[in-house]
Amino acid sequence: MHLTFRQVNYFVAIAEAGSVSRAATRLNISQSTITESLRALEAETGATLFERSSKGVTLTYRGHQFLEHSRRILATVADAGRILRPGPEAVSGSLKLGVTSLVSGYFLADLLARFRRVFPDILVNVVEEDRDTIEDQLVRGELDVALMLVSNLVNQYDLQFETLARSRNHVWLRGGHPLLAQDHVELAALEKEPLIGLSIDEMPRSVETLWTCRLTKPAFSLITSSVEAVRSLVATGAGVAIMPDMTYRSWSLEADRVEARPIKGIESTIDVGMAWRRDAELSEPTQIFLQLCRESRSDQTLDRR
Structure with a gap:
């Protein structure tokens, strides 16, 4: 089996857009190019990855499985480029990260794996709590940063936040x-x-x-x-x-x-983002983690249909 990086990239774009035409627009390529890439990918894998309809495309069961692996491939390639940049391996220290339950299940694993791959000398301590506790710990300086639902953030006076996905x-x-x-x-x-x-x-x-x-x-x-x-x-x-x-x-x-x-x-929408104390002097590991999250940001509202 010979799969190309381009095929994987186009497949993920179609899955996230829910439509071949929308994916082509986002990638600034022709619809025929991305359609042919998908056709070749399904022929190479022997699997039907999408169900087609007049409203767009939806992932099949095998398509969902392939999407998980494809996202890891794209992230790994991006991280390989980052590792070759001068100096990341020299960064050390610790990061105290808070996370709420829903975000833990759908955002934490990939971000944490990427961070640890590129910055292995930064020790990450993760605490999972409810929103009230996370906000309180951020304000008191017990956490450096948190991944959480920011659409229901209460203490917006003391906390600063950025949205990563809607x-x-x-x-x-x-x-x-x-x-x-x-x-x-x-x-x-x-x-x-x-x-x-x-x-x-x-x-x-x-x-x-x-x-x-x-x-x-x-x-x-x-x-x-x-x-x-x-x-x-x-x-x-x-x-x-x-x-x-x-x-x-x-x-x-x-x-x-x-x-x-x-x-x-x-x-x-329900908004997922990162939050930290507004007046905090951010450590280098915290700044690096925030930047990694920004690079992973989804500029589009998550919509499977």
Whole structure:
């Protein structure tokens, strides 16, 4: 099997854009070029990586698996270039990093692996806590920086933050659900469905905020701290869920199908970012980590559809 870096790069661009044409626009290349690259990649791997429709493309189960490896390939190549720059191996010290649960599961691993690859002499101590505790520890100087949801940051007077990615809320539905016939789902339609909630990172409060326009609150039939439990429950028809798109994958661990639809009239996002004390004198390891995060920033709103 002979895969090229360009094929991998184009594949990731299509997956993140949800459309061949949008990916071509972002990469500033012709649609025919990226289409031919994808066709050659699928022929070389012997796998169908996307399901095509008039609305765009969605990853297949094998496509999701390949995407995880492809992102690691791109990150590793970028890090190889960084390692060749003069002096990074000379940087040493420590970094006290705070992280909240949801961000830990979807952003921390890759960033931490990249940081440790390039700066092996910087000792990173990671603390996972709820938002209130993380904010308090940042203010008191017990943490240097935190990766967390910054869209619900409370202490914006003492803390400075930057957004790394914005993730829209979508409705998760089992394969074959009648609501999949709609391009956008009305909140009113969800009031008749068992609603499954995610308890971590104040997600119930974020979901409740969506209902303010209806002067009511969502009726959760089940709340769990596990994203995979939400995915499996939705996939097997136990209910529907409103989840940030950064957590979406179209297959449960049991290989049951999960579909996602945008919510009509709802454009709010859940924002992931980094936060630190506003008046802090940032150490060199902290500055380096912030810069690495900025280089990994997604300039587009995360949207799988």
